[in-house]
Amino acid sequence: MTTVAAYAAPAAKAPLERTTIERRAVRESDVLIDIEFAGICHSDIHQAQEGWGKAIFPMVPGHEIAGVVSEVGPGVTKFQVGDRVGVGCMVDSCRVCENCLKGLEQYCLDGNTGTYNAVGRDGEPTYGGYSQKVVVDENFVLRIPDGISLDVAAPLLCAGITTYSPLRHWNAGPGKKVAVVGFGGLGHLGVKIAHAMGAEVTVLSQSLRKQDDGKKLGADHYYATSDPKTFEELRGSFDLILSTVSAPLDLGAFLSLLRTDGALVNVGAPEEPVSLNLFSVIGGRKTLAGSGIGGIQETQEMLDFCAEHGIGAEIELISASEINEAYERVQSSDVRYRFVIDTATI
Numbered sequence: 001m002t003t004v005a006a007y008a009a010p011a012a013k014a015p016l017e018r019t020t021i022e023r024r025a026v027r028e029s030d031v032l033i034d035i036e037f038a039g040i041c042h043s044d045i046h047q048a049q050e051g052w053g054k055a056i057f058p059m060v061p062g063h064e065i066a067g068v069v070s071e072v073g074p075g076v077t078k079f080q081v082g083d084r085v086g087v088g089c090m091v092d093s094c095r096v097c098e099n100c101l102k103g104l105e106q107y108c109l110d111g112n113t114g115t116y117n118a119v120g121r122d123g124e125p126t127y128g129g130y131s132q133k134v135v136v137d138e139n140f141v142l143r144i145p146d147g148i149s150l151d152v153a154a155p156l157l158c159a160g161i162t163t164y165s166p167l168r169h170w171n172a173g174p175g176k177k178v179a180v181v182g183f184g185g186l187g188h189l190g191v192k193i194a195h196a197m198g199a200e201v202t203v204l205s206q207s208l209r210k211q212d213d214g215k216k217l218g219a220d221h222y223y224a225t226s227d228p229k230t231f232e233e234l235r236g237s238f239d240l241i242l243s244t245v246s247a248p249l250d251l252g253a254f255l256s257l258l259r260t261d262g263a264l265v266n267v268g269a270p271e272e273p274v275s276l277n278l279f280s281v282i283g284g285r286k287t288l289a290g291s292g293i294g295g296i297q298e299t300q301e302m303l304d305f306c307a308e309h310g311i312g313a314e315i316e317l318i319s320a321s322e323i324n325e326a327y328e329r330v331q332s333s334d335v336r337y338r339f340v341i342d343t344a345t346i
């Protein structure tokens with residue numbers, strides 16, 4: 001076991017504070033990672049505040065982890081000391097179910113093991129990336145290509161794959177009109193990735209406040225959803241709408257923006273159930289769908305794609321003592337566009 005400095009929430013809704021945690025000794029197929037950067041995802045806040053149901057405390061959040069391998073177990077074949085690596089939202093799965101065998105570990109039928117706020121298959125609680133080191137089985141470790149710096153790569157491990165996977169699955173590409181709802185941590189990466197895939201990209205944001213950034217990062221069009229004219233003008237326009245917001249949406253209004261056979265895919269999750277008049281999907285044979293992160297192989301594909309296209313997150317680098325303030329700013333949508341913790345300051 002190794003004692004490691006970390007930032008943890010001692011209880012639901014309590015501010016995060018510096019503490020220490022134990023990391024397990026490196027096992028046969030484990031990799032020890034010296035964490036350099038950890039992104040702050042909105043879901044860290046939902047979980048630390050128990051907005052998504054009962055959570056495990058103390059909680060060390062963080063599932064956007066980038067660092068360097070500092071030790072490998074004797075059975076490790078994919079990584080060496082010194083490799084630049086990342087860890088995303090899961091650190092294990094059953095590995096034998098239908099979904100795991102298809103590379104869809106995120107949808108493991110036995111439940112994937114979350115990077116934090118979970119109990120590992122060894123019965124021990126998992127702790128996330130707001131810490132200086134982490135031990136992870138090599139099969140759940142990603143390689144970060146040399147072309148991306150570790151600080152802007154960290155958010156790709158959750159925000160990047162969460163947008164990449166549905167864009168791929170619903171065939172974003174040349175000739176396709178894609179709308180991204182929300183222009184925050186997820187949305188700005190969705191725009192960059194959809195643009196790099198060759199789609200015509202529209203941002204649907206509450207206001208036009210971030211329009212200049214949107215256009216600079218790859219959006220062809222930018223509309224305010226607070227303006228009712230937007231919904232008239234864009235009626236029946238899109239092949240795919242990717243909603244990245246966790247505030248409740250008027251789903252019927254957004255479904256009306258789809259073409260026949262279009263899909264509205266949610267990757268953000270409101271804390272409360274939503275309601276929908278089903279005529280919104282019956283007319284036009286529309287799909288209302290959801291998508292969660294991506295499998296390990298697809299996450300690697302996403303990192304390679306981002307490196308090839310020069311895509312990293314737009315970040316505000318902070319020290320660990322600024323985490324609580326950053327949480328407040330994320331909740332008021334006051335971040336351009338992802339906070340990343342320099343873990344050397346923990």
Ligand SMILES: [Zn+2]
Pocket residue numbers: 041042043044063089158159
């Ligand atoms: Zn996340």
Ligand SMILES: [Zn+2]
Pocket residue numbers: 093094095096097098099100105107108109110111
């Ligand atoms: Zn499984």
